[in-house]
Structure formats: structure tokens, C-alpha cells
Amino acid sequence: MTVYADLTEPEQVALLQAVAARALPAFGLDGGDVTPVLHAYNSTFRVELDGASWALRILVGSKATTQHIAAQQAWQLSLAAEAGVVPVPLPTIDGAWWTGVASEGFGRTAIVTVASWLDGDAIVGDLDAGLARSLGATMARMHVHAETWTVPEDATLPVFDDVLFGDVDALADVPGLAPGDRKVLRLARERAQATLSELHARGGVRPLHADLHAGNLLRSADGLQVLDFDDAGLGVPALDVAIARFYADAPEVHEALAEGYASIAPLPDATDAELHALAAGRQLLLANDLLSSTTASLRADARGYLDTAVRRLAAWLQSGVFTRRLD
Structure with a gap:
């Protein structure tokens, strides 16, 4: 089997999109439509279900441990409550901040997180x-x-x-x-x-x-x-x-x-x-x-x-x- 790092970019995205779909039930998002958004250091997908949207992320290049993820999500929650300018993390139905999806093609268990989708406008180019x-x-x-x-x-x-x-x-x-x-x-x-x-x-x-x-x-x-x-x-x-x-x-x-x-x-x-x-x-x-x-x-x-x-x-x-x- 070809190792993940040797796959082409479309092959990597397709593999991770399947991983994302398998992660949805853990977050109570069964049946959601999964669309690729960005494949770079990590891989982000948009999940749409019943008129609502979420950002699903698969940690591809991240060095974050599960304890790091817990801290990141807790800080986001605190910032969101105070200022409302950051995504609100979505816990799994079991109350965890991430789920793992075993994937032979990825070569290890993929760590997946989900947060609310923000509808602001992307900034094109450098900051003025x-x-x-x-x-x-x-x-x-x-x-x-x-x-x-x-x-x-x-x-x-x-x-x-x-x-x-x-x-x-x-x-x-x-x-x-x-x-x-x-x-x-x-x-x-x-x-x-x-x-x-x-x-x-x-x-x-x-x-x-x-x-x-x-x-x-x-x-x-x-x-x-x-x-x-x-x-x-x-x-x-x-x-x-x-x-x-x-x-x-x-x-x-x-x-x-x-x-x-x-x-x-x-x-x-x-x-x-x-x-x-x-x-x-x-x-x-x-x-x-x-x-x-x-x-x-x-x-x-x-x-x-x-x-x-x-x-x-x-x-x-x-x-x-x-x-x-x-x-």
C-alpha cells in the first residue's frame, strides 16, 4: 500500500474526506454533507446538516496532544463567551473535545475536532x-x-x-x-x-x-x-x-x-x-x-x-x- 505521504494531493484529500465522514456520528452530525475547504498543514472540511454548518478539522501535521486540544478548546470557549469572535468548539456526544478515527491509508488514528462555522469574509492577500x-x-x-x-x-x-x-x-x-x-x-x-x-x-x-x-x-x-x-x-x-x-x-x-x-x-x-x-x-x-x-x-x-x-x-x-x- 502507498504510504500517505506519497499520495497526490487529490488522493490525500479524498482519503481524509472519508475519514471526516466516519467521524460525524461521534459529534451527533450523522448524515452531514462534507466538503473540503483547505488541505495544508492540517485539513479542514465544512459539514452542513439541517441548515447549520460546522468546521471539521483533521490534525494532519499538528503536533498537538489530546491534552493540548483540551486546553485549546477550553480557551476558545472562554474567549467565545467573552468576545464572540472565535469558533465555539463542539464536543462529542460523549463530552470529549476530539474523536479518533482509525485509518489504514492515513497510517495512524486520525484526530478530529469540530467547531462552529464562522461566516466572516476571508482576507485576500497581506494585511493592510x-x-x-x-x-x-x-x-x-x-x-x-x-x-x-x-x-x-x-x-x-x-x-x-x-x-x-x-x-x-x-x-x-x-x-x-x-x-x-x-x-x-x-x-x-x-x-x-x-x-x-x-x-x-x-x-x-x-x-x-x-x-x-x-x-x-x-x-x-x-x-x-x-x-x-x-x-x-x-x-x-x-x-x-x-x-x-x-x-x-x-x-x-x-x-x-x-x-x-x-x-x-x-x-x-x-x-x-x-x-x-x-x-x-x-x-x-x-x-x-x-x-x-x-x-x-x-x-x-x-x-x-x-x-x-x-x-x-x-x-x-x-x-x-x-x-x-x-x-
């Missing part, structure tokens, strides 16, 4: 200054909420004190990588890690979304809606800011993000140079993720993306400014 200002305010509200929210006793969240978020280092031994490129990756990781460790030593760790970018946001009449808590973990607030800056890569957008944040709460304790170092850490994490991915489209792009990452990191090591916009 107006949206960045809204994101800054939304992020600050989440950070203020997280400061006093407590992870349930039967749940845990990963601690983001490592640049690669504790993942296996796939960057250390990439076949065919030039010695100079290996040196760039090593030096970049050392410098980014030193900054992250320094910020953690200052304290203030709390739950973070850790993936706030345009693809995880919807525009609605009530403001921005936030999706995808799969990367949530415990970290310093500056990390969320730096991750958003990585994707919204323009000085005026960075300024707007800070303005929006400051309209709600004091900005995180981090210098601009430290935020650039954390953005470089994000670059290392993404390159590492692609190298270890089983998703067909991501695997195809992994090696080329690594070369791009090396160029960006080399420029940061030289200038102290991380940007994805290289000449």
Missing part, C-alpha cells in the same frame, strides 16, 4: 494598515484575557521557549545543503534562541494563539474573527506580535499593529531588534515544518522554501532587520 490595527487590538484583548485565564487541570499547553517549538530539528541535516547555508541556519537559530530565552527570563508567559495572520482571520461586521487555535501554547506576548509582523511584512503595517495593540493594553516588553529576532525564529520554524510535512503540496515546496529562508536569514544576520521582501 487598517486590518493590522484591528488585529493589534484583537491580539491585545486576547492577551489581557489570557493573563488571568487558567489552563484546566486535565489539560496542558506546550511552552514556546524553543525557537522550533520543541519539534524535531529537520534543518540540522538537510541533504545537499551548502556549508555556508548550514552556517547561516546555525547562527540564525543561536541568535533567535538567545533572544527568545532572554524574553522568557523576563516573565509574563501566558496562552498565545501563535499563528495570527491573514489566513487565520475573517472580516465581519463585529470586527475580526480569529480561527485555528491548533498552534496555541504558553509564551511571551511579544512572540504573537512578532509572528504577525512576519506575515504582515511592511514597516507601516508593523506600526499600525502596534497602534492597535496600544489602544487596548501596553505593548509587550520587547525592542524592535528583539521582534526582528523572533520573526527570524518564525522563519526557522516554518522551514523546519515544511521539511517534515506529509502534505503533498508542502513537501513539493519544502526544498525551494528552505533556500529562500536561508537568504532571508542571512540578510537578517547582516542587517539586524528581518524581512521577507528581499530584492
Whole structure:
């Protein structure tokens, strides 16, 4: 039998769509129509039944444990009750936050979660200054909420004190990588890690979304809606800011993000140079993720993306400014 990682993207989606259909009874959604929405790091499907819709997610590339899922869902519930701008998790009929579906084609038991469907408008392209200002305010509200929210006793969240978020280092031994490129990756990781460790030593760790970018946001009449808590973990607030800056890569957008944040709460304790170092850490994490991915489209792009990452990191090591916009 062909292993999952060697299937084409349509074959992977078809296999996971069948897994999604088998998961429906566990959530009381028997007979729902399952439609693919996004197949990337994880795989998302829309489930429609009796005029209502839900978002069903299969954890494909996620490293989240079931205890992490319990914490993610509990935080979403708390945020939804307070602000109403995040999906509301749907428990199984047995009261669990996930179900497992054994799949020979997938190669392991697939972990499946379900949440309410949000009807906001997708954001096309990068954030502009107006949206960045809204994101800054939304992020600050989440950070203020997280400061006093407590992870349930039967749940845990990963601690983001490592640049690669504790993942296996796939960057250390990439076949065919030039010695100079290996040196760039090593030096970049050392410098980014030193900054992250320094910020953690200052304290203030709390739950973070850790993936706030345009693809995880919807525009609605009530403001921005936030999706995808799969990367949530415990970290310093500056990390969320730096991750958003990585994707919204323009000085005026960075300024707007800070303005929006400051309209709600004091900005995180981090210098601009430290935020650039954390953005470089994000670059290392993404390159590492692609190298270890089983998703067909991501695997195809992994090696080329690594070369791009090396160029960006080399420029940061030289200038102290991380940007994805290289000449």
C-alpha cells in the first residue's frame, strides 16, 4: 500500500474526506454533507446538516496532544463567551473535545475536532494598515484575557521557549545543503534562541494563539474573527506580535499593529531588534515544518522554501532587520 505521504494531493484529500465522514456520528452530525475547504498543514472540511454548518478539522501535521486540544478548546470557549469572535468548539456526544478515527491509508488514528462555522469574509492577500490595527487590538484583548485565564487541570499547553517549538530539528541535516547555508541556519537559530530565552527570563508567559495572520482571520461586521487555535501554547506576548509582523511584512503595517495593540493594553516588553529576532525564529520554524510535512503540496515546496529562508536569514544576520521582501 502507498504510504500517505506519497499520495497526490487529490488522493490525500479524498482519503481524509472519508475519514471526516466516519467521524460525524461521534459529534451527533450523522448524515452531514462534507466538503473540503483547505488541505495544508492540517485539513479542514465544512459539514452542513439541517441548515447549520460546522468546521471539521483533521490534525494532519499538528503536533498537538489530546491534552493540548483540551486546553485549546477550553480557551476558545472562554474567549467565545467573552468576545464572540472565535469558533465555539463542539464536543462529542460523549463530552470529549476530539474523536479518533482509525485509518489504514492515513497510517495512524486520525484526530478530529469540530467547531462552529464562522461566516466572516476571508482576507485576500497581506494585511493592510487598517486590518493590522484591528488585529493589534484583537491580539491585545486576547492577551489581557489570557493573563488571568487558567489552563484546566486535565489539560496542558506546550511552552514556546524553543525557537522550533520543541519539534524535531529537520534543518540540522538537510541533504545537499551548502556549508555556508548550514552556517547561516546555525547562527540564525543561536541568535533567535538567545533572544527568545532572554524574553522568557523576563516573565509574563501566558496562552498565545501563535499563528495570527491573514489566513487565520475573517472580516465581519463585529470586527475580526480569529480561527485555528491548533498552534496555541504558553509564551511571551511579544512572540504573537512578532509572528504577525512576519506575515504582515511592511514597516507601516508593523506600526499600525502596534497602534492597535496600544489602544487596548501596553505593548509587550520587547525592542524592535528583539521582534526582528523572533520573526527570524518564525522563519526557522516554518522551514523546519515544511521539511517534515506529509502534505503533498508542502513537501513539493519544502526544498525551494528552505533556500529562500536561508537568504532571508542571512540578510537578517547582516542587517539586524528581518524581512521577507528581499530584492
